[in-house]
Amino acid sequence: METTEKRQRGRPRSFNAPSETGAVQSLDRALRILAIVAEGAGLSLSEIAARSGIAASTAYRMLTTLESHGMVEFDSTDQLWSIGVETYRMGAAFLRRRKLVDRARIVMQELMEKTGETANLGVAEDDCVVFVSQVETHQAIRAFFRPGTRSSFHASGIGKAVLAHLDAERVAAILRKAGLQRYTDRTLSDISALAHDLATIKRRGWSVDDEERHPGMRCVAAAIFNEFGEPIGGVSVSGPTVRVTPERLAEIGPLVRDAAAEVTKMIGGVAAG
Numbered sequence: 001m002e003t004t005e006k007r008q009r010g011r012p013r014s015f016n017a018p019s020e021t022g023a024v025q026s027l028d029r030a031l032r033i034l035a036i037v038a039e040g041a042g043l044s045l046s047e048i049a050a051r052s053g054i055a056a057s058t059a060y061r062m063l064t065t066l067e068s069h070g071m072v073e074f075d076s077t078d079q080l081w082s083i084g085v086e087t088y089r090m091g092a093a094f095l096r097r098r099k100l101v102d103r104a105r106i107v108m109q110e111l112m113e114k115t116g117e118t119a120n121l122g123v124a125e126d127d128c129v130v131f132v133s134q135v136e137t138h139q140a141i142r143a144f145f146r147p148g149t150r151s152s153f154h155a156s157g158i159g160k161a162v163l164a165h166l167d168a169e170r171v172a173a174i175l176r177k178a179g180l181q182r183y184t185d186r187t188l189s190d191i192s193a194l195a196h197d198l199a200t201i202k203r204r205g206w207s208v209d210d211e212e213r214h215p216g217m218r219c220v221a222a223a224i225f226n227e228f229g230e231p232i233g234g235v236s237v238s239g240p241t242v243r244v245t246p247e248r249l250a251e252i253g254p255l256v257r258d259a260a261a262e263v264t265k266m267i268g269g270v271a272a273g
Helices: 002-010 023-039 045-052 056-068 085-115 157-163 168-178 191-204 246-266
Strands: 072-075 080-083 118-124 129-135 207-210 217-225 231-240
Touching (some): 023 045, 045 056, 056 072, 085 118, 085 246, 118 157, 129 157, 129 231, 157 191, 157 231, 168 191, 217 246, 231 246
Antiparallel strands (some): 072 080, 118 129, 217 231
């Protein structure tokens, strides 16, 4: 009898409910269930079903799917569902990004004022760089990257700064997945040319996107590192080639490198040796 009671709390007697009519509806319900589990300190199936307004059989199917992805966990002894470690990992990733954006802002503002050009902050994803923040210059002609804009690793200043501090195998894996699309006649779409450039970037501490993504635009960037010394993104300065001239690169590069180092320090990161 005790076994039956526990089974009722954690699992339904049967869960052969008809399939969901739409993937979006299923996702909406699953997210609702996830939010309910996150608010509780261990909930039974009947509690989750009651709070969500979803049939126990359907709720159970969604819980087991979430469980398979590590989003929730099931205690077979107490027959209770609780939030999973994967949800914590995702939340921690958000907090790191929020911390990065907030703390980098003042450094980016100072960088824009020192160089007179737009300062950018980007984070590395699996196969691209995503721009998450920007401090625009007051110049009439300026670079603009809307937050959420994605750019290829091999054709962006921040992307190349990140690649320069990864081992060769990791770089090769990224490039196999993302490819080496040629955006302009200056894009480094040849692996040997890119490898040579990455070696230079690692040695001096900053990279240059020399009209490799957008004609008429140059970008100088440096990598930001986490607490493990891994590159997680970067800071850059971008502007038109008429202002960001080859002669100014030696001036701007160290400023960007120092700004990235400051952000790394602010988030508790450690620069690569």
